[in-house]
Amino acid sequence: MDFLTIIQILDSTLRLATPLLLACLAGLFSERAGIFDIGLEGKMLAAAFVSAAVAAVTGSVWAGLMAGIGASVFLALLHGLASITFRGDQLISGVAINFLAAGLTVVIGQSWFRIGGRTPALSGDGRFLPVEWPFADALREVPIIGGIYSELISGHTILVYVALLAVPLSWYVLFRTRFGLRLRAVGENPAAVDTAGISVIRLRYSAVIIAGVLCGLAGAYLATGLAAGFVKDMTAGRGFIALAALIFAKWRPWHALYATLLFGLLEAIGNRYQSIEILGITLPGQFMQALPYILTVVILAGFVGKAIPPRAGGEPYVKER
Amino acid sequence: MDKMPKWADVVLIPLINFALAMLVSGLVILAIGKDPIVAIKTMIEGAFYTTNGIGYTLYYTTNFIFTGLAVSVAFHARMFNIGGEGQALLGGLGVALMSLWIDWPHWTVALFFATASAALFGAAWAFIPAWLQSKRGSHIVITTIMFNFIGFSVLNYVLVNQLRPKGSMDPATASFSPSAQLPTFNEMLAPLGIEFSKHSPANVTFLIALLAAFLVWVLIWHTKLGYQIRGLGHSDTAAKYAGISSHKIIMISMLISGGLAGMMAINNVMGEAERLVLNATEGAGFIGIAVALMGRSHPLGVVIAALLFGFLYQGGAELALWENIPRELVVVIQALVILFTGALDNMVRGPVERVFLRLRGGAS
Secondary structure: OOHHHHHHHHHHHHHHHHHHHHHHHHHHHHHHOOOOOOOHHHHHHHHHHHHHHHHHHHOOHHHHHHHHHHHHHHHHHHHHHHHHHOOOOHHHHHHHHHHHHHHHHHHHHHHHHOOOOOOOOOOHHHOOOOEOOOOHHHHOOOOOHHHHHHHHHOOEOHHHHHHHHHHHHHHHHHHHOHHHHHHHHHHHOHHHHHHOOOOHHHHHHHHHHHHHHHHHHHHHHHHHHHOOOOOOOOOOOHHHHHHHHHHHOOOOHHHHHHHHHHHHHHHHHHHHOOEEEEOOEEEEHHHHHHHHHHHHHHHHHOOOOOOOOOOOOOOOOOOOO | OOOOOHHHHHHHHHHHHHHHHHHHHHHHHHHOOOOHHHHHHHHHHHHHOOHHHHHHHHHHHHHHHHHHHHHHHHHHOOOOOOOHHHHHHHHHHHHHHHHOOOOOOOHHHHHHHHHHHHHHHHHHHHHHHHHHHHHHOOOHHHHHHHHHHHHHHHHHHHHHHHHOOOOOOOOEOOOOOHHHOOOEHHHHHHHHOOOOOOOOOOEOHHHHHHHHHHHHHHHHHHOHHHHHHHHHHHOHHHHHHOOOOHHHHHHHHHHHHHHHHHHHHHHHHHHHHOOOEOOOOOOHHHHHHHHHHHOOOOHHHHHHHHHHHHHHHHHHHHHHHHOOOOOHHHHHHHHHHHHHHHHOHHHHHHHHHHHHHHHHHHHO
């Protein structure tokens, strides 16, 4: 494997990790506030469709992005309505949101564009285009550093950099601000937060809305950055891989970055090679596909460092018992 | 005192929830510029007016009875098994291994062994999540979701690399041996003088599904084990003080659940396709969640809800054919049913309870 191949694989790792990272941070905010979110997949899918559809109609990817975030936040509010206001089962609500997005995107897509549930191919201003960093072209020929700078660091769409910046930002918000402290407290012990005179409901709604915005970015990136348009079921389980990464990261922002980069790397390798030989054993491509899920089960089992979710996760808060 | 009579809880509320789901679906149909009345008419005609339509409706119903029962049994122990899809996929593998090479003396023998094998494979796929939940506290919802994906990869590997006939590009097994073919409704009803469509996939498995529903009813409400399962589901501390081993009950209920999901494969793999294809379950494992929620986890409710979803599925296919409304409309309806009956249940329950309290207050 030569240097250029490695750079290319790492480059596509970063691209493929971006939607996972955004969705993973979405789950992080929601679950740290005590709201389980298995509807990441559905929110991403809805955002992917709406952003591609609006970008195709208006020709502006920014309008698409805003509309995609809007769709995702709408579903997030539905999740909030079910799990915060009506104290329903958060897991069942998440399942419903996934199916709602899977069905509606195709039904509406077919009736709007009549090309089998896809949106028209996006081009020009309808897509997020790569951002070339200064001197990227000039430095391209410099050995090692040139390759890393102009291939790996430069030349991604703006949302890739947004996702990377979202990591320190999330860390700062969650661990260095009053809002973050309260948000984490509401996921561990909502009664204490309530006793302190802070609204549990408002905090939890803010958390699901933040999750909606982040999933919206993830979905819009899928349809307008990574690909050039929406196709049916294009999230293809990424919401669940993000969920797996969240558990893998044990609900911490920086670890979320590492986990999603790892899963992105697995996907990039799986896309490039049909099967891989390690130590004389041939691993089939299907194994690479399943690896994120297998790793998550192993981590959940607690054999390699136990993953302990926020204590009040999944429990609706009832003021008086 | 209960806030409302039992019939309101088991009949009225699911009906209101379902009506709300249908209302929103109707709005979706309106929004895409179609007529909901025409749509529902097309669905009913397509699902019930011909024996072919009825055959398809009952074929889908059979799938959903199995997966609905699977989710229900786990619900009684307060386990949420989202892994029905993966368990049914693996059940298909169990059926295929029994039906590909063995020359059975009679289809009943083949059916017996294929059913046992399907249940075994489905239960095996539920085993690890159940064990991890019980012993290591790993959340069953997350592990069963992960096992759906792992199951898909396993099946993909087995079909592409092992079971695919030489020279075939299609990731599917060869056709099953003729001795493993199940009688269809057409063959079963002919001796009775009833003419049933030859092309519909409904087969003898429908009766097995009804039998399974009856047995689940006996298990949950008329055996000691069922009592223990419900006991654990109501309160794990109470169950503990009553001397019920939560580990044992979690394992048993999840294995039964996985086995039931796996048994779906005798319908879709052995009864219909007569070979194992990659995406044999077509989401039936997930519809089981909607069916169990609507049926209030009672076998009779599950059968009725499964019939309803069978109708929606077959009707949805007709809609795609005649009205140019994509089949995914059924997924939307399914999502809304799960949303209203499962997650937004309190939204309907609260006002209905208040109405009953007021009625009672007025009477006394």
